[in-house]
Amino acid sequence: IAGITQAPTSQILAAGRRMTLRCTQDMRHNAMYWYRQDLGLGLRLIHYSNTAGTTGKGEVPDGYSVSRANTDDFPLTLASAVPSQTSVYFCASSDRVIRDRFRGTEAFFGQGTRLTVV
Amino acid sequence: AQSVTQPDIHITVSEGASLELRCNYSYGATPYLFWYVQSPGQGLQLLLKYFSGDTLVQGIKGFEAEFKRSQSSFNLRKPSVHWSDAAEYFCAVGALNFGNEKLTFGTGTRLTIIP
Numbered sequence: 226i227a228g229i230t231q232a233p234t235s236q237i238l239a240a241g242r243r244m245t246l247r248c249t250q251d252m253r254h255n256a257m258y259w260y261r262q263d264l265g266l267g268l269r270l271i272h273y274s275n276t277a278g279t280t281g282k283g284e285v286p287d288g289y290s291v292s293r294a295n296t297d298d299f300p301l302t303l304a305s306a307v308p309s310q311t312s313v314y315f316c317a318s319s320d321r322v323i324r325d326r327f328r329g330t331e332a333f334f335g336q337g338t339r340l341t342v343v
Numbered sequence: 344a345q346s347v348t349q350p351d352i353h354i355t356v357s358e359g360a361s362l363e364l365r366c367n368y369s370y371g372a373t374p375y376l377f378w379y380v381q382s383p384g385q386g387l388q389l390l391l392k393y394f395s396g397d398t399l400v401q402g403i404k405g406f407e408a409e410f411k412r413s414q415s416s417f418n419l420r421k422p423s424v425h426w427s428d429a430a431e432y433f434c435a436v437g438a439l440n441f442g443n444e445k446l447t448f449g450t451g452t453r454l455t456i457i458p
Contacts, residue, residue, distance in 0.1 A: 229386075258446070265352075267433065267450035268387075283445065315386060317446075331377060332446055334386035 228252070231316050231335035238306050238342050246301040246338050248316030256319045257299040258283075258332065259291060261312040268315065274299055306342045314338045345370040345436050349449035357457050358426050364419040364452050366408075366434030375437035376417040377446070378408055382430045390432075393417065404428070429456045 232247045250257065255276050260268040260283075270283030274293040288310060290302045299318075303310055317332040346369045356362055368374055375394050379387040391402025398410040408419045417434060434449040 260448075265450060267349075268448040270445060270447075273445060317387075319446075331389050331392055332387075334379075334388075336386045 229316055229318055229333055229335035231314075231338050233338060234336070235339040236341070238303075238340060240307055240342055241305050244303045244306055244340070246303075246314055246316075246340070248299045248301070248335060249297050250299075250316075250318045250333075251297065252318060252320070252333065253296060254318035254320045254333070255296075257293065258317045258319075259289070259299070259301045260315045260317065261285065261310075262315060262337070263312050271301065271314075306340075308342045310340065311342045312340060314340060345374070345438055345447045347434050347436050347447055347449035349432075349434055349452050351452045352450070353453045353455065355455040355457060356424055359423050362419075362421045362424045362428070362454070364432050364434075364454070366417045366419065366449060367415050368417060368434070368436045369415065370436050370438065372438075376408075376410060377435040377437065378402065378406070378417075378419050379433045379435060379448075380404075380430050381433065381451075387433065390419070424454075424456055426456045426458070429454055 229250045258273045259271040262268050269285045271289050272291040274280045277293050277296045280291050315337050316335045319332040348367045377392045378390040381387045390406050391400050393400050393410045401407050406421050431451045431453050433451045435446045437446045
């Protein structure tokens, strides 16, 4: 089934440890995103990538890094986890079509990764 | 900068009653607008979207939304809710600029359905 796969589903992590959240899509979408979801704050963009080889910072990028070596994969790395990074993380992708601006750019989401930093 | 406001944190309605969830946006040009639904423990699923044309858009599960430029609003409606509609609903605005594409989400409205 086509879509976005995130791994792991959930994780408990000791503070100070390094962690990589994986995200893979098989829809050949140009753009990919990482969001964190926190109660009362909705979804906030961490990092994004418009196309393979490029990345950009979102609203809350500090403490996180991403890479986009190919179209399908967009891993999110926490270099040294802190308790404030306890959250649910969602990866998403969209088909960015510049030549047809009215087609739109709806995002497709993974099932999320619940991360607890203790 | 674009922004989205969902003024209602939590709404409770009776099964079979009508529903309206409010969404106001701020964006300098014609926005791309979306409504997503999130069931407990799940990711977000697109309900409907607006890009241009008819300002009343139909979505899945019997939902509709109306774009009102004068009010900067994109409210979600359903004439008769079902218990399965209980979920969190997110409004989002998108910007398509060359080299930069992002969605900005509202903080969400949690919908509870009572029998």
